[in-house]
Amino acid sequence: MMGPVLAACLLIILSTAWISQANGATCKKDGGVCTCNDQTKNVDCSSKGLTAIPSNIPVDTDRLVLNYNKLRELEPTVFHRLTKLRLLYLNDNKLQALPAGVFDQLVELDELHLQYNELKSLPQGIFDKLTKLSILQLSENKLQSLPHGVFDKLTELKELSLQINQLRRVPEGAFDKLQNIKDLRLEENPWDCTCNDILYMAKWLKKKQDEGLGGVDTAGCEEGGKAVLEITEEEAAEDCVYPNTTTAIPTTIITTLASSNDDDIPELPVPQENFQKFLGYQEPDHLPTQPQCLMSISGYLGLMMSLVLTSAAILYVIHFLKKA
Template sequence: MMGPVLAACLLIILSTAWISQANEALCKKDGGVCSCNNNKNSVDCSNKKLTAIPINIPTDTENLKLNYNKLRELEPKAFHRLSKLTYLSLDNNQLQTLPEGVFDQLVELDELYLQYNKLKSLPSKIFDSLTKLTWLSLQYNKLQSLPNGVFHNLPLLKELYLSYNQLRSVPNRAFDSLSNIKTLWLQSNPWDCSCKDILYLRDWIDDNKDKVTGAQDAACGDQQSKAVLDITEKDAASDCVSPNTTTAIPTSTTTPASVIYDDIHEIKVPQENFQKFLGYQEPDHLPTQPQCLMSISGYLGLMMSLMLTSAAILYVFHFLKKA
């Protein structure tokens, strides 16, 4: 009767080995994409020229670095298996948008880094599930507006970085729920001090200037020498249309040359035209060599594990039949 017991033990060992081998395909030194520290549940995939997030990141990962890559977009469920994450860095990529729900499963997340991307807008509920977040970096993007209530579910947030964007105002009560905020960087945005919408920001800064660092550095876009904190009702006398509506009134009849230049570089030619004319996909979308090696090694490991597992199952049936 010891035969089936030994076979069952062998089956468990093989299953554990397969899981370990799948993780090695991600972290293995000779061809793997990322480096891993299993003792700290940490995975470092930074600076690997990735155009997609590896699919076999261990589910118990707590610290994940994906910064300094070539990520242009995220799959809506990219992090849905990683509910134990407390630290996530996506900074220094090429992200232009964030899909709704992409962070919904990250209920333990403490720090989120999104700086140095190309984000122009945010979904209204993008941070709603991140109730334990204490650090959020959004500086050095292209944010033109903030949706209503985007920070309302972040009661533990202490550090918020919004500097070096294209914000002209913030929604009414945008920061009212940030009861633990200590640092809020707002500088280097073209704040429109001629519109009544700016009065909320002025009043909030005034009410919190003794306990919040950096907020008072917000300056009017058209006259950088004047702080938002110092504007008067007379200065902000205009009823301006919010920039996050489709009927926004343009602030200028001319377009700066730098904006035209940026737009030219962001024009996307349909991918099928490249395929018809050149016969292959655009190079940036092809998998990198480490990704190919990772896929091959993972596939070979999976096939070997399946063969050994099948042998173990047949071994169990053989002894059960004899019994």
């Protein structure tokens, strides 16, 4: 009778191992890639070549380190269970965008590090729930603009880093709610000091310089090298027109085209990329990398091996039950 008992035990062990593998163990002590410290609730997944965030990070984690990996995108709900998180390091990855609401459950977050990525824009309201945030690092990205009111809820923010991006202006009132800001880094952006949209930022920086805010004099104009806070209304007199601004077609042209015969309408060249956008075509952001493919293959082989061993254990149990 010991045969069936041993077989049943083997079946339980294999099933447990398969479930653990399917969930993706997080910590090294469980066979995962990350290092966990139960005393301090720290999880360190840095420099592991990760293309996705492990699925079962402990819910009581308060410090999560994911820097120096190969993350290109985040699932919208990837952090939703981590409501006790206070420090989140996502710097030095390949993030190209942030999904709306990805940080909404991190209401206790104190530091958010997103520097050294490839972010070109930020979703509206991306930081609205982070009302306890004191440090926000966005330097060394490719930000071309900021959404209106993006920092309005960050009234506890003390450090904001926006240096080394592609910002030409900030929205009117962008910094007005930063009541506790102590250090603001804006250098190495192509600030457009010929455009009157820069005047809000120039006046705000001048006022904060008088109040002793650090870093306000680091923002320099793209042309001439003059500090933004020194720009006057006479120097920034032009209306702002940027390449992505849509210009309306004059009604006289529309009327003329409508009244003309089809044969008289000239053929207008349409750039290929605009035509593709009109049809809804988009190039994929990225193709699977070699590590992603290898991880997928190894995961598939591991799963198949687990299924084979589980099936063998089941047949073993049936064999001994028949003999009994």
